[in-house]
Structure formats: C-alpha cells, structure tokens
Amino acid sequence: MNAIAHTPASSAGTTATPVDLPIVKTEGIHKVYGGTVQALKDINLEFKRGEMTSLLGPSGCGKTTLLKIIAGLLKPTAGEVRVNGKPVTGPGPERAFVFQDFALMPWATVLRNAAFGLEQQGVARAEREERARHYVEEVGLAGFEDKYPHELSGGMRQRVGLARALAVDADVLLMDEPFSAVDEQTRRKFQEDLIRLREVENKTFIIVTHSIEEAVYLSDRIVLLSPRPGRVAQVLDPDINRTGDPDAIRRAPEYLDLTDDIWRGLREYVE
Amino acid sequence: MSATVPAAIAGGPTGSSIARFSQMPAMWRILSLALFFAVWEIAGRTNFNYAFPTFFETLAAFFEMIFDGSMGAAYLRTLEPLIIGLVLSLGVGVSAGVAMGLRKEVEFLSLPIFITMQAAPMAALIPLITFVYGIGLTSKVLAVIFLAMPVITINSYKAVRNVPPSLLDMSRSFMGTRWQQVTKVILPAASPMMFAGIRLGVAEGFSGVVLAELLITPTGIGDLITFHRSVANFAHMYATIASIVAFAVIAVSLLYRLEITLFRPEKRGLS
Numbered sequence: 001m002n003a004i005a006h007t008p009a010s011s012a013g014t015t016a017t018p019v020d021l022p023i024v025k026t027e028g029i030h031k032v033y034g035g036t037v038q039a040l041k042d043i044n045l046e047f048k049r050g051e052m053t054s055l056l057g058p059s060g061c062g063k064t065t066l067l068k069i070i071a072g073l074l075k076p077t078a079g080e081v082r083v084n085g086k087p088v089t090g091p092g093p094e095r096a097f098v099f100q101d102f103a104l105m106p107w108a109t110v111l112r113n114a115a116f117g118l119e120q121q122g123v124a125r126a127e128r129e130e131r132a133r134h135y136v137e138e139v140g141l142a143g144f145e146d147k148y149p150h151e152l153s154g155g156m157r158q159r160v161g162l163a164r165a166l167a168v169d170a171d172v173l174l175m176d177e178p179f180s181a182v183d184e185q186t187r188r189k190f191q192e193d194l195i196r197l198r199e200v201e202n203k204t205f206i207i208v209t210h211s212i213e214e215a216v217y218l219s220d221r222i223v224l225l226s227p228r229p230g231r232v233a234q235v236l237d238p239d240i241n242r243t244g245d246p247d248a249i250r251r252a253p254e255y256l257d258l259t260d261d262i263w264r265g266l267r268e269y270v271e
Numbered sequence: 272m273s274a275t276v277p278a279a280i281a282g283g284p285t286g287s288s289i290a291r292f293s294q295m296p297a298m299w300r301i302l303s304l305a306l307f308f309a310v311w312e313i314a315g316r317t318n319f320n321y322a323f324p325t326f327f328e329t330l331a332a333f334f335e336m337i338f339d340g341s342m343g344a345a346y347l348r349t350l351e352p353l354i355i356g357l358v359l360s361l362g363v364g365v366s367a368g369v370a371m372g373l374r375k376e377v378e379f380l381s382l383p384i385f386i387t388m389q390a391a392p393m394a395a396l397i398p399l400i401t402f403v404y405g406i407g408l409t410s411k412v413l414a415v416i417f418l419a420m421p422v423i424t425i426n427s428y429k430a431v432r433n434v435p436p437s438l439l440d441m442s443r444s445f446m447g448t449r450w451q452q453v454t455k456v457i458l459p460a461a462s463p464m465m466f467a468g469i470r471l472g473v474a475e476g477f478s479g480v481v482l483a484e485l486l487i488t489p490t491g492i493g494d495l496i497t498f499h500r501s502v503a504n505f506a507h508m509y510a511t512i513a514s515i516v517a518f519a520v521i522a523v524s525l526l527y528r529l530e531i532t533l534f535r536p537e538k539r540g541l542s
Contacts (some may be wrong), residue, residue, distance in 0.1 A: 066378075071444055073440050073444055090443075090445055091444045091445070091446055092446070095443070097440070097441070097444040097445075099437050099440070099441060100437075101435070101437050103437040103440065103441035105438065105440050105456065105459065105460070106460075107460075107534070107535060107537055109536075116441075116445060116455075117445035117446070118444055119450075119455070120445050120447040120451050120455070121446060148536075149537075150537060164445075173492070183364035
C-alpha cells in the first residue's frame with residue numbers, strides 16, 4: 001500500500017507532513033477505569049494517511065475506548081495520541097466521529113443534522129446547508145433533506161451520521177461500530193458504498209467493529225485486540241484488490257482465508 | 272431498537288394522552304362529552320343525593336353566574352395568585368432543575384430540598400404559611416409555589432440528566448462549546464420531559480390556589496364555592512367546581528400545543 005516509497009528523508013522534518021508519516025499515532029496508551037479495571041494496556045499504533053484501519057476484537061477488549069481516546073472524548077490514564085504530530089488534548093477539527101447509535105437530534109431535519117458540525121463551528125447558514133446538501137447527496141439521501149430522523153430507517157439514519165462527519169471535512173473519520181445497529185442487507189450495501197466513497201474522498205478511516213467479515217472486507221489494515229486488558233494481539237495487512245465488483249471481494253480466496261485465520265486467532269478469547 | 276430519545280421521556284404520560292385525545296376525530300370527542308353529560312343528567316334526575324344537581328341545572332347556574340358577573344370577578348381574584356405563583360415556579364423551578372442537572376455541586380445542595388418538597392403533603396403546610404405570612408396575597412402565592420415548583424424542578428432536573436450521552440459526545444466531538452452543548456443539544460433534548468413536568472406543575476398550581484382559597488380566606492373561586500355551598504345553591508357550587516376543572520384542563524392542553532409549536536417541529540402535523 002505504500003505507493004510513495006521514495007520520499008526524500010529531509011521531508012521528515014518538523015514542518016512537513018509527508019504522506020507516508022502516520023497521521024494518527026498512539027504511544028503507550030493505558031486506560032484504567034475506576035482505579036481497578038484495566039481497559040487498555042500499552043497500545044502503540046500508527047495509522048497511515050488515507051488508509052482504512054479496523055480495530056477488531058471481542059466485546060470488552062476496549063476497542064471503543066481506544067477510539068474515543070483517539071477522538072479526544074476520553075482521556076488516557078497514561079500515554080499520548082498524536083494527530084499530524086500534535087498531541088491530542090480534546091476533540092479537534094481534523095477528526096470526525098460516527099456514532100454507533102447515530103446520535104442524531106430527533107428535533108432536527110436531516111439537513112440540519114448533517115450540517116450540525118458546521119453549525120457549531122459558526123459557519124453561516126447558507127454555506128453550511130450547501131455543504132451538508134452535497135454530502136447528504138453523496139451518501140445517497142438526496143430528497144430526504146427535510147425529513148426527521150424518526151421518518152428514516154436505521155441504515156438511512158447512519159448515512160446522516162456519515163454525512164455529518166464528512167461535512168466538517170476532517171482528515172480522519174472515526175467510526176464506532178457504525179453498522180452494528182442496522183440489518184444485514186443494509187450493512188452490506190453500506191459497506192459497498194463505503195468502499196466507493198473512499199475512492200472519492202481522501203480520508204483516513206478508523207473503524208471499530210466486532211465483525212471479522214466486515215474488517216476483512218473493508219480494511220487495509222486490521223488491528224486485533226485481545227480482551228482484559230485490551231492489548232494489541234496482532235496487526236494484519238490484508239492484500240485484497242477492492243477496485244472491481246464489490247461482490248467479487250466476498251468470493252476472493254484471500255478474503256475467505258483471512259477471515260478463517262482471524263477467527264482461529266480470536267477463538268480462544270470467546271467464552 | 273435504538274431510538275434517539277427513550278419513549279418514556281418523549282412527552283410523558285399526560286403528553287401522549289393529550290396527543291391521542293386531540294388526534295381523535297371531533298365527532299368522537301363531542302360524543303364522549305355528550306355521553307358523560309347524559310349520565311350526569313340521569314344521575315341528577317334519580318335524586319340519589321339532594322345536593323347533586325342535574326347537568327342542565329348546573330349549566331343554567333353557570334350562565335347565570337357568567338351574566339351576573341360573579342364568575343368573572345371570582346376568576347380575576349383567583350388568577351392573580353395563580354399567575355404570580357406559576358410564573359415564579361416556572362422561572363425558579365426550571366432554572367434550578369437545569370442547574371441541578373448540569374452541575375454536581377448544585378445537585379448536592381438542592382436535590383434533597385426538592386425531593387422532600389415533592390414527597391411532603393404540601394397542603395399540610397398551608398396553615399403554617401398563614402401563621403407566618405397572614406391571610407393576604409403572599410400566602411396564596413406561596414401555596415401555589417409550594418405545590419407547583421417541586422414537580423417542575425424535579426422533572427427539569429431529570430430531563431437534563433436523561434439526555435442521551437451519545438448526543439453530548441456528538442456535540443463535543445464536533446467541537447461544540449459547553450454553551451452550544453447546553454443550548455443546542457441539552458435543552459431541546461430535555462424539553463419533552465421538562466414540559467411534562469411543567470404541565471403537572473400547572474395542574475398542581477391550580478390545586479394550590481383552590482386549596483389556599485378554601486383554607487386561608489375565601490376569595491375568588493374558593494369564595495364562590497364556599498358561599499354557594501353555605502346557602503345550599505348546589506347547582507351553582509357544582510358549576511363553579513366544573514368551571515375550574517375545565518379551566519385547568521384547557522390551560523394544560525394549551526400548554527401542550529405551545530410546546531409542540533415552539534420546540535418539537537418533528538411532531539407538528541401529527542396532531
């Protein structure tokens with residue numbers, strides 16, 4: 001995946017951010033809840049610009065905790081997250097979050113929900129609605145701008161959540177089990193759309209998931225976390241060609257083999 | 272399913288029943304009232320109780336009091352402590368409740384007071400109020416406040432506490448300031464439960480003012496009830512009681528309408 005291997009060494013200075021430098025880096029992240037429960041232990045990871053990384057593991061392995069620490073929503077007990085080389089102290093404009101339960105405001109229309117990130121940044125109404133409208137269309141919800149969340153299906157609600165995250169034009173999209181609350185068919189369609197979306201939008205994706213198939217299907221890199229305390233068990237780089245027919249991926253031998261391998265690795269953690 | 276607002280706080284029991292009632296076709300509403308009045312008329316004609324007037328006698332007494340001006344004058348007297356008391360209860364109650372919901376230290380200081388106030392039979396305190404503040408307007412206003420404020424405060428507090436945590440995270444992750452979080456997310460999300468409390472509070476306020484007028488000194492509606500009872504004008508007494516009941520019901524329903532128009536655009540057109 002490292003297309004640019006011949007970046008001059010000098011550009012690794014302090015001001016430049018060359019493409020092959022990690023955009024997100026976690027250094028020795030520990031997280032202890034309530035003084036006793038160790039949720040995460042010594043997480044050192046690098047997330048490359050433009051890649052899609054899955055954080056995969058059984059429940060209780062702290063994958064959502066790690067994502068929220070990267071988002072700046074939680075503080076690590078020890079360690080540091082760096083985004084573009086700068087330490088994270090809280091949420092920032094270069095990161096946008098997609099929530100498991102969608103986190104839409106029921107009293108706001110699709111358009112206002114999608115524009116909400118911009119609204120909080122103080123972008124003027126006409127401009128933010130124009131940008132939101134563009135992304136509402138891009139996620140496939142054209143014509144639903146004036147609907148309210150309760151008038152949409154679960155999958156459509158999550159598309160609004162995705163449009164909201166895209167509209168703020170962040171470099172990194174943090175997705176917390178984005179498809180776990182939608183049905184299987186919707187999930188598949190959504191996954192295919194996400195692969196298409198990546199070709200249009202130059203974003204770095206970090207996705208938390210408990211679905212092995214989903215991780216293998218979508219990701220350039222899979223981080224396997226083991227539970228109690230959450231540690232990095234394995235980092236895998238699936239080599240799957242995603243340019244053709246999205247259905248072909250699910251039949252590719254690499255896809256099937258890797259899914260099996262990961263299951264064998266995770267099996268011991270599942271009671 | 273992961274609805275964005277738990278059904279239990281989306282309007283409360285009174286809210287949903289008012290909504291259901293106003294959704295009924297006008298025919299049915301008129302029919303159910305007509306049925307009730309017919310049963311009243313028949314019960315009155317059976318003479319099971321010498322003090323129980325028929326519906327038409329009561330209606331005649333009602334119009335008599337309207338035209339001789341005694342009803343209007345009574346309402347003017349009653350409305351004064353009621354409105355002053357309700358305005359104070361709303362202002363202080365909602366702000367105290369919201370402050371308790373937002374800040375731990377305010378919660379520790381004031382929650383026990385309001386829980387006690389809500390649980391205690393406040394009517395028992397009315398003689399005490401009279402003892403301290405005499406029989407004037409102050410006592411009657413206090414009676415309204417004592418009954419109306421606790422439920423308004425407790426509901427506002429719980430409404431703020433019940434805002435889905437993912438909505439708070441959402442506002443924070445999209446760079447919202449605390450002020451934006453409160454005004455754009457917490458208050459709109461809390462408004463259904465808050466208004467449920469306000470409706471209960473207004474109903475309690477009516478009890479408070481009638482209790483005060485019956486227990487402290489007979490003025491206004493309390494005077495009208497007491498007077499007609501003492502001279503055995505039972506039709507007039509019933510008409511007065513029925514009028515205050517109807518007035519309270521109309522006030523609470525109008526409040527529900529106001530809430531929908533002001534704060535819940537997604538429910539407009541449903542009722």
